[in-house]
Amino acid sequence: MDSMQPPPAAGYTPAANTPEPALTLLPERGTSYLRHAWQDVLSGMKLARLGATLGWLDIKLRYRGSILGPFWLTASTAVMVAAMGVLYAYLMNMDVHKYLPFLTLSLVLWGFVGSTLQDGCTTFTSASGLIHSARMPYSLHVLRATVRNLLTVAHNIPVVIVVFLWFRVAPTWSWTTPVACGLWIVDSFMATLLLGILGARFRDVPPIVASTLQILFFVTPILWAPELMKTGQDWLLLDPFFPLMEILRTPFTGDTVKAAVWPAALAWSAGLTVFTFALFARMRARLAYWV
Amino acid sequence: MVGITVRDLEISFPLYHGNARSLKKTLRNSLSGRFTHDERERVVVQALRDVSFTLNPGDRLGLVGGNGAGKTTLLRALAGIYEPVGGSVTVHGHIGTLLDPSLGMNMELTGRENIRLRGMFAGLSPSEIRAVEEDVEAFAGLGSFLDLPVQTYSSGMTVRLSFGLATAIMPDVLLMDEWFMAGDASFRQRARKRLETLVSKADILVLSSHMADIMADWCNRLIWLEDGRIRMDGSTREVLEAYLGHPLEELDRKETAPDPILPQPDAPDSLLTT
Numbered sequence: 001m002d003s004m005q006p007p008p009a010a011g012y013t014p015a016a017n018t019p020e021p022a023l024t025l026l027p028e029r030g031t032s033y034l035r036h037a038w039q040d041v042l043s044g045m046k047l048a049r050l051g052a053t054l055g056w057l058d059i060k061l062r063y064r065g066s067i068l069g070p071f072w073l074t075a076s077t078a079v080m081v082a083a084m085g086v087l088y089a090y091l092m093n094m095d096v097h098k099y100l101p102f103l104t105l106s107l108v109l110w111g112f113v114g115s116t117l118q119d120g121c122t123t124f125t126s127a128s129g130l131i132h133s134a135r136m137p138y139s140l141h142v143l144r145a146t147v148r149n150l151l152t153v154a155h156n157i158p159v160v161i162v163v164f165l166w167f168r169v170a171p172t173w174s175w176t177t178p179v180a181c182g183l184w185i186v187d188s189f190m191a192t193l194l195l196g197i198l199g200a201r202f203r204d205v206p207p208i209v210a211s212t213l214q215i216l217f218f219v220t221p222i223l224w225a226p227e228l229m230k231t232g233q234d235w236l237l238l239d240p241f242f243p244l245m246e247i248l249r250t251p252f253t254g255d256t257v258k259a260a261v262w263p264a265a266l267a268w269s270a271g272l273t274v275f276t277f278a279l280f281a282r283m284r285a286r287l288a289y290w291v
Numbered sequence: 292m293v294g295i296t297v298r299d300l301e302i303s304f305p306l307y308h309g310n311a312r313s314l315k316k317t318l319r320n321s322l323s324g325r326f327t328h329d330e331r332e333r334v335v336v337q338a339l340r341d342v343s344f345t346l347n348p349g350d351r352l353g354l355v356g357g358n359g360a361g362k363t364t365l366l367r368a369l370a371g372i373y374e375p376v377g378g379s380v381t382v383h384g385h386i387g388t389l390l391d392p393s394l395g396m397n398m399e400l401t402g403r404e405n406i407r408l409r410g411m412f413a414g415l416s417p418s419e420i421r422a423v424e425e426d427v428e429a430f431a432g433l434g435s436f437l438d439l440p441v442q443t444y445s446s447g448m449t450v451r452l453s454f455g456l457a458t459a460i461m462p463d464v465l466l467m468d469e470w471f472m473a474g475d476a477s478f479r480q481r482a483r484k485r486l487e488t489l490v491s492k493a494d495i496l497v498l499s500s501h502m503a504d505i506m507a508d509w510c511n512r513l514i515w516l517e518d519g520r521i522r523m524d525g526s527t528r529e530v531l532e533a534y535l536g537h538p539l540e541e542l543d544r545k546e547t548a549p550d551p552i553l554p555q556p557d558a559p560d561s562l563l564t565t
Binding site (some may be wrong): 023027050053064135 | 307367368371372374377378380381382383384385386388390395397399400407408411
């Protein structure tokens with residue numbers, strides 16, 4: 001095949017001078033399911049810059065024309081924390097100086113969980129235009145949603161900082177914090193992918209997720225500290241959100257992580273990753289037919 | 292070498308939503324043959340069956356056929372969007388898709404932002420993206436509209452932008468649906484020049500359209516799809532004559548005549564006049 005560059009006439013951009021890619025598509029069988037799913041994730045990561053830009057533009061567009069823009073989130077979190085912090089500290093007989101930083105961090109993290117899971121359901125259905133316009137890795141859409149949710153939660157960080165400064169809570173720095181953040185990012189990517197697939201196939205998934213989230217909000221120690229449970233705290237490890245909250249929250253509030261929390265967090269994450277990847281491998285080729 | 296090979300391609304859509312049994316009964320009477328069920332007893336629509344062909348550099352393939360014949364599905368299968376349920380699709384070369392004027396573009400973003408995103412998707416460097424931007428700007432002739440959201444564009448402007456964009460990143464294989472007719476006559480002239488440069492470089496064009504004159508002008512090979520199967524595959528003239536049911540000379544004579552396929556607005560409607 002000729003590798004000559006086209007004449008610069010007509011104003012064309014010369015294509016990259018690489019050999020033509022070959023695209024061979026067959027019905028999946030055997031290990032090709034896993035291989036192609038892995039390739040999809042890899043090529044999605046190669047387009048990380050595009051995914052990040054798309055996520056950023058989503059935020060920009062969502063708040064175009066609004067005065068406070070994404071800082072509405074900051075404002076509403078601040079008001080909620082102030083109101084709930086004082087009231088619930090009184091109701092639960094807790095020291096405001098200890099309870100309010102805890103509550104702030106919990107609510108901000110839970111806000112991220114909630115938006116990730118709810119947004120996740122529409123990852124692929126809302127990208128149906130892109131999916132039907134050209135072949136692109138599905139993981140790109142997941143990356144876009146993950147970036148969008150991370151940027152959203154980042155707007156709440158000022159509230160956390162102000163509360164921590166106000167009550168003079170000094171976070172204890174440990175090497176586990178970056179690991180915990182990494183685990184949260186991987187988990188949010190996987191949860192978005194999982195719910196994206198389920199949401200594309202079953203249109204009932206968004207309401208199910210919404211009501212499950214509401215239950216989990218009260219069952220998981222978010223408004224209440226796990227220490228309030230006199231006995232049977234280990235049962236909380238069955239709630240996947242509890243160990244994940246703990247690994248990120250406790251170093252900041254100055255508590256120590258219980259021994260079983262990290263293994264539980266890692267086990268839940270591994271389970272989520274394996275299950276999601278298996279489902280993605282099985283269903284990847286069908287996604288375009290569903291959305 | 293750039294090329295497309297399609298072998299025994301089968302694409303079918305499962306119908307998940309709605310009552311499969313009653314749906315099956317209704318559909319069996321209306322469109323017998325295309326609704327079957329798979330091994331798990333789900334109702335599926337067979338969009339394409341037993342489609343096989345090979346394209347070589349320089350081929351300009353036209354897809355003709357009525358609504359629902361499978362033209363767009365075939366284009367999407369060639370683009371790798373729908374992966375085959377049976378058979379195989381092999382495409383060598385960079386694929387450019389123009390399947391819908393608005394698809395792939397975010398209507399809320401400006402034209403320029405959309406160009407940048409497309410450049411990033413193609414893996415271009417920032418300086419290459421700027422070159423594409425200038426090229427598309429020159430071709431589309433949108434002026435200051437390029438910095439306005441795409442949703443403020445007229446349909447013709449959207450077409451110019453996406454056509455310029457899809458052809459700027461220089462695909463080896465260009466897959467195009469019929470929507471590009473939304474442009475005005477002068478646009479079609481310019482689009483044609485640009486496409487001819489592409490095709491002259493031994494690349495492949497696959498085009499789907501209802502319009503016979505477009506097909507006669509742009510393509511050197513036609514595939515007539517009917518009910519998801521290839522009804523006829525041959526030279527443009529041969530297939531068009533069979534498809535239209537009259538010799539092609541008639542078409543050549545009536546240069547400015549209304550499109551023979553579309554219903555003519557001033558033709559008396561026999562149902563209404565009687």
